[in-house]
Amino acid sequence: MTRGTRIDGIAAGRLDEQQYTQNFGDLYAPLDRHEAQVASDRCYFCYDAPCVTACPTSIDIPLFIRQIATDTPEAAAKTIFDQNILGGMCARVCPTEQLCEEACVREAAEGKPVQIGLLQRYASDTVMAQGKHPFSRAAPTGKTVAVVGAGPAGLSAAHRLALHGHEVVLYDAKPKPGGLNEYGIAAYKTPDDFAQKEVDWLMQIGGITFRHEQKLGAQMTLDGLADAHDAVFLSIGLGGVNALGLADDGLDNVVDAVRFIETLRQSEKSSVPIGRNVVVIGGGMTAVDAAVQSRLLGAENVSIVYRRGQDRMSASAKEQDHARHEGVRLICNAQPVAVHADGVDFEYTADGPDGLTGTGEVFRLAADQVFVAIGQTLGEVGLDLDGRKIAVTGPGRTSRAGVWAGGDCAAGGEDLTVTAVAEGRDAAEDIHATLMNGA
Amino acid sequence: MADLSIDFAGIKSPNPFWLASAPPTDKEYNVRRAFEAGWGGVVWKTLGLDPHIVNVNGPRYGAIYGADRRLLGLNNIELITDRPLQTNLEEIKAVKRDWPDRAMVVSLMVPCEEWAWKQILPLVEDTGADGVELNFGCPHGMSERGMGSAVGQVPEYIEMVTRWVKQNTRMPCIVKLTPNITDVRQPAEAAYRGGADAVSLINTINSITSVNLDLFAPEPTIDGKGAHGGYCGPAVKPIALNMVAEIARNTETADLPISGIGGITTWRDAAEFIALGAGSVQVCTAAMTYGFKIVEEMKSGLSQWMDEKGHTSIAAISGRAVPNCSDWKNLNLNYVAKAKINQDLCISCGRCFAACEDTSHQAIGMSADRTFTVIDEECVACNLCVNVCPVEDCITMEAMAPGSVDPRTGKVVEEGFADWTTHPNNPAAVAAE
Structure with a gap:
């Protein structure tokens, strides 16, 4: 690290250009052809394979790996995209260690699963690099569908609807499509503008019109969308963020982690200011992404503080290990009690029968910046809710006829890219069936 | 420490590992390196009469690959x-002079006329070589000119040429056999009748390695065309083992020494050939793949195994498996086994289930939680589940004790021996006396 890491306070350009490039390059190098052949040979082609069961999009993993092994990555990619049109992004961001690779029988046997994620990336990248889109649209149906939110769920739904011949208008509140793929995922997981390249590739299906900076409740209403289209699919994610709810929450140095990650994704890394001492509050993937990227920007001391035990953290063990490897300190069982301009006071907690209680032991962590990553919230949508999300039955049907929902805004399923893709796909199939059987 | 030295048909060498007649033994430089690396002997690459032949100027080899x-x-x-x-003869003489303890066998291939053999044999003898190997096996190129496997496929020619050689030299004569024939016992018997001191086998198998699907041409491809070649390496070992055993079991050739060849890559491969009757082994593809150094593993591995088992010499283990090579008709039909799956080792891949359910006897059950168990009522002990299981020793074949009832047939497992020759379903069965 350069001297820049020892500059007090919040500063941009702590590193030299070469370090930024290195830090925000590909986290895991892609497999080349030979490596892919060797990796694919490890697959046992299991019967009724556990990895397929573990995949939210049910990709036929043994089949696509065998197609790689026989030197037809294009056929492998088609197998992947048939189930998951964002197979390229999922290959990069899926917590495979909790999904397919955890279920892999070689994980059970040797603790070394088949590298399913990297193999999926090899196949999908091969086809995307060729610029080929292995799907063609059915004849126009004359139906139009509004898809609100161009994140993973929305893109997946839009593609499947367009494939079936429907006209899709894809709305998003942001200037660019992609949702969390574009604005929310750590930069080192998807370098080289992959999110936009993937959207461009996906759009080759045709029949999808993108309309940017159209926010539900601002530029348009659900009633208006329902009137103008034959069906509406909501995939608006969780736009709001939870606040700490402390007296000093309004301090300038307290920043929403989602906003920080978004800024980082859309900026030259050297222009993003970062504190010498950074504290991240939360226990999920957003907390890890914020903390790791703080280190990569040159922060000297970065801690993640989570109020419950480590086993309750929603960030996977692999993500936690990655954070530790990047020099992030993990502190569990501590909750914030006061925020100051130069630090945060935490109280240790105990998780007992009465829920989480403070133990009375307080400590202070120095902090030039505090990133808050304690969950996101859904705004007002005018639909029945299940908990704090849109209530759905079956493949994304909401309480209002003609309106479906999927992805993070809808109840059920984990908040994962791959889950959102599955929900978008399945809702699209249900919309298609409804539109074609109905009037 | 086990004694690895051998006396093979009068040819002595410090260990049984020889390099087969092939590119690794083509010239002095290679053979000196081989001896320095520790090989017990070489069969010098086949000599012919001048004018010397020419090779193609494009690819000579094609390969089949496994993982990685x-x-x-x-x-x-x-x-x-x-x-x-003359170049070869001078080099052979020079190497043999410097390495007197190593086996120096010279492979020969000249036309099927006695004068040709009379001409070349004294020249070889003059080098001080320990023996000759008659190349009746090479299946490509030379066979088109009436030599190599074209001779090896006609037992009468083998016998005739072998006799000429024995009449015209004092050197031990090894006849190298081609596998491109239906019954390998016949050429071996012919060599024996002609007076051969030993046979060596197998030479390479007629083969097309692959087809270039852009050119629609066999590979290796020379300017758009390909000719069949000779196949060797680990893939041919099972074929070679069987042919060695066929000759070793044949009472007509029971005392004919065999130099085993065919895919020998490790000490274990070599030990298997020796157990089936080989007195020396010859290696080529493994050396061409990994270099001469592999002989160190072969020697240390064979020596360790022999020490562990108390075998003191190669002669003591040669042919030990031959009496157990049986005809199918003499296998014990009263022996009943069942597959057994070790649930602690099972990783639940389900390959045994897919194989048995789709292609065998539906004798493996699968539960909702992916526990796989053998259904004894259906299991015929075919061994396919064992073969496809990726975990060693996870599935085993367990013999049923005599007196117990085989749930598949409902019959008591008999204690005694009973084979097909006495089975009631055999129209030619011999009634028990």
Whole structure:
């Protein structure tokens, strides 16, 4: 690290250009052809394979790996995209260690699963690099569908609807499509503008019109969308963020982690200011992404503080290990009690029968910046809710006829890219069936 | 420490590992390196009469790969030595002079006329070589000219040429056999009748390694065309083992020494050939894949195994498996086994289930939680589940004790021996006396 890491306070350009490039390059190098052949040979082609069961999009993993092994990555990619049109992004961001690779029988046997994620990336990248889109649209149906939110769920739904011949208008509140793929995922997981390249590739299906900076409740209403289209699919994610709810929450140095990650994704890394001492509050993937990227920007001391035990953290063990490897300190069982301009006071907690209680032991962590990553919230949508999300039955049907929902805004399923893709796909199939059987 | 030295048909060498007649033994430089590396002997690449032959100027080899480009099979269209006879003879003499304790066998291939053999044999004898090997096996190129496997496929020619050789030299004569024949016992018997001191086998198998699907041409491809080559390497070992055993079991050739060849890559491969009757082994593809150094593993491995088992010499283990090579009709039909799956080792991949359910006897059950169990009422002990299981020793074949009832047939497992020759379903069965 350069001297820049020892500059007090919040500063941009702590590193030299070469370090930024290195830090925000590909986290895991892609497999080349030979490596892919060797990796694919490890697959046992299991019967009724556990990895397929573990995949939210049910990709036929043994089949696509065998197609790689026989030197037809294009056929492998088609197998992947048939189930998951964002197979390229999922290959990069899926917590495979909790999904397919955890279920892999070689994980059970040797603790070394088949590298399913990297193999999926090899196949999908091969086809995307060729610029080929292995799907063609059915004849126009004359139906139009509004898809609100161009994140993973929305893109997946839009593609499947367009494939079936429907006209899709894809709305998003942001200037660019992609949702969390574009604005929310750590930069080192998807370098080289992959999110936009993937959207461009996906759009080759045709029949999808993108309309940017159209926010539900601002530029348009659900009633208006329902009137103008034959069906509406909501995939608006969780736009709001939870606040700490402390007296000093309004301090300038307290920043929403989602906003920080978004800024980082859309900026030259050297222009993003970062504190010498950074504290991240939360226990999920957003907390890890914020903390790791703080280190990569040159922060000297970065801690993640989570109020419950480590086993309750929603960030996977692999993500936690990655954070530790990047020099992030993990502190569990501590909750914030006061925020100051130069630090945060935490109280240790105990998780007992009465829920989480403070133990009375307080400590202070120095902090030039505090990133808050304690969950996101859904705004007002005018639909029945299940908990704090849109209530759905079956493949994304909401309480209002003609309106479906999927992805993070809808109840059920984990908040994962791959889950959102599955929900978008399945809702699209249900919309298609409804539109074609109905009037 | 086990004694690895051998006396093979009068040819002595400090260990049984010889390099087969092939590119690794083509010239002095290679053979000196081989002896320095520790090989017990070499069979010098086949000599012919001048003018020397020529080779193609394009690819000579093609390969079959397993995982991670592990070479499993090699095909070649190289011919015999393409250097002048005198050059080879001088080099053989020089190497043998410097390495008197190593076996120096010279492979020969000249036309099927006695004068040709009378001409070349004294020249070889003059080098001080320990023996000759008659190349009746090479299946490509030379066979088109009436030599190599074209001779090896006609037992009468084998006998005739072998007799000429024995009449014209004092050197031990090894006849190298081709596997491109239906019954390998017949050429071996012919060599024996002709007076051969030993046979060596197998030479390479007629093969096309692969087809280039852009050119629609066999590989290796020379300017758009390909000719069949000779196949060797680990892939051919089971074929070679069987042919060695066939000759070793044959009472007509029971005392004919055998030099085993065919895919020998490790000490264990060598030990298997020796157990089936080989007195020496010859290696080529493994050396061409990994270099001469592999002989160190072969020697240390064979020596360790022999020490562990109390075997003191190669002669003591040679042919030990031959009495257990049986005809199918003499296998014990009263022996009943069942597959057994060790649930602690099982990783639930389900390959045994897919194999048994789709292609065998529906004798493996699968539960909702992916527990796989053998259904004894259906299991015929075919062993396919064992073969496809990726975990060693996870599935085993367990013999049923005599007196117990086989749930598949409902019959009591009999204690005694009963084979097909006495089975009631055999129309030619001999009634028990």
